[in-house]
Amino acid sequence: MTNWLPDLSSGVGPLYQRLADSIESDIDAGTLPSGSKLPPQRDLAFDIGTTVGTVGRAYALLRERGLVSGEVGRGTYILAAAETAKVHERTNAKHEGTRYLDAPAGKLRFDTTAAPDVGQGAAIAHMLGAIALEEPAEVASYTRTFPDSWFEAGSNWLSRGGFRPAPDTIVPTQGTHAGVVSSIAALTAPGDYVCFEHVTYSQVARSTALAGRRIALVESDEYGLDPDHFDHVCAQKHPTMAFLMPSAHNPTCTSMPVERRERIAELARKHNVILIEDDLYGRLSDRPTPLFAELVPERTIVASGLSKSVAAGVRGGWLSCPPAYRHRIRVAHRLLSGGNPYILSALAARLVLSGEARSIEERSVAEIKVRIALARAALEGYSFNSQESLPFIWLSLPDSWNSGTFKNAAFENGVILDDEDEFKAGRSEKVFHRVRFAISQPSSREEVSRGLGIIRRLLDEGRAGYERFD
Secondary structure, three states: OOOOOOOOOOOOOOHHHHHHHHHHHHHHHOOOOOOOEOOOHHHHHHHHOOOHHHHHHHHHHHHHOOOEEEEOOOEEEEOOHHHHHHHHHHHOOOEEOOEEOOOOOOOEEOOOOOOOOOOHHHHHHHHHHHHHHHOHHHHHOOOOOOOHHHHHHHHHHHOEOOEOOOHHHEEEEOHHHHHHHHHHHHHOOOOOEEEEEOEOOHHHHHHHHHOOOEEEEEOEEOOEEOHHHHHHHHHHHOOOEEEEOOOOOOOOOOOOOHHHHHHHHHHHHHHOOEEEEEOOOHHHOOOOOOOHHHHOHHHEEEEEEOOOOOOHHHOOEEEEOOHHHHHHHHHHHHHHHOOOOHHHHHHHHHHHHOOHHHHHHHHHHHHHHHHHHHHHHHOOOOOEEOOOOOOEEEEEOOOOOOHHHHHHHHHHOOEEOEEHHHHEOOOOOOOOOEEEEEOOOOOOHHHHHHHHHHHHHHHHHHHHHOOOOO
16 A cells, blocks of 8 residues: 555554554455555554554554454555454454453453452342332432442541541542542643553553543652652643552552652652542552552542452442542542442442441452462462462563563463553553463463463463464
């Protein structure tokens, strides 16, 4: 194709994902017919003003979707419709961006950290029935007022260590993600900068960019966010907010030491930056440390919920924020999400206040610990980050592998996991040669062990044991 260029003026997500989506759209429209050759990666990178690596990631994503075939020395070609159908039939996969909505048949899901199934369904079913019987009018209508119990539940669930938020600081939300994004929407304006680490829970960063805010990337190390670089970025770009996961970082498993927290708290005051402290994994961490909300309470929003330790499908979450922010965030949450569904918010509150959520969490953590022990044993001799009660591993790959290729190889062998690009908050040229895999969603420990065996075999064999023939 000599005159073709992709349309990148719309779409969401990182550039490589938008490029792949644009090419897929042009294939569907017939603009790129089967058998046609895509531009060489270097040429297309020059034409659209990006890096060869970005174009390479886009082409790799198209190969995963079964739309193109790459041949070394010849280039990348659009597959015929019949060939594409065969690939989709083989994987039986529906995508949302870079992830699968449903695990294709025969694939083990190691790419999600939702709470493990420890029998919580029975307790949830009982409580749902009770709510429907006892409060039928509220269930049948829109949620117009919030019972005091919802705020008490949030205060209870967010309390950890020396942090005890008052009920009048609480905003009930549809999960942690919705609460964080609502906070950003309420307290920043389009064009404002929000700080993120290079790798983090990238869905928040993508939502932030979609809302017209700009991403400011900050360096980090084995202790978390780098305070010196944070100081530099704040002085240069004047961000309004910073998103942090200091107690149990996803995906790196890092826990930030007290001294560094104190330094970053000082810098947040110095530069007038609001901190969003995502504590969703923090409550699972085996390394308890003070929250930022204890160090700079006047500028810290704490977010957490039930998804990782109780039940992701309940969508139960809460924020604790300075009282001056509460009304604005609550209104933003209602406008962005449509409001709290009464039955789910009431369920989340009952789970917490009855003590059932704590009981489920204890069983979840016990199961996670057993599975992480299996993972640590299976990976002996390789480098990785983990905590015994966090449901994921940040695995460093041997020299023979890069992140995207290992993800593809794992998929071909029956395991769905995430490469490092899934966690990049913005356009970053940093390369970590890492993948993250999670162990909470397989239905049994036997399935966990089977998936771990596949990962171990791929590590041992290296790329010599994996070759794709497109």
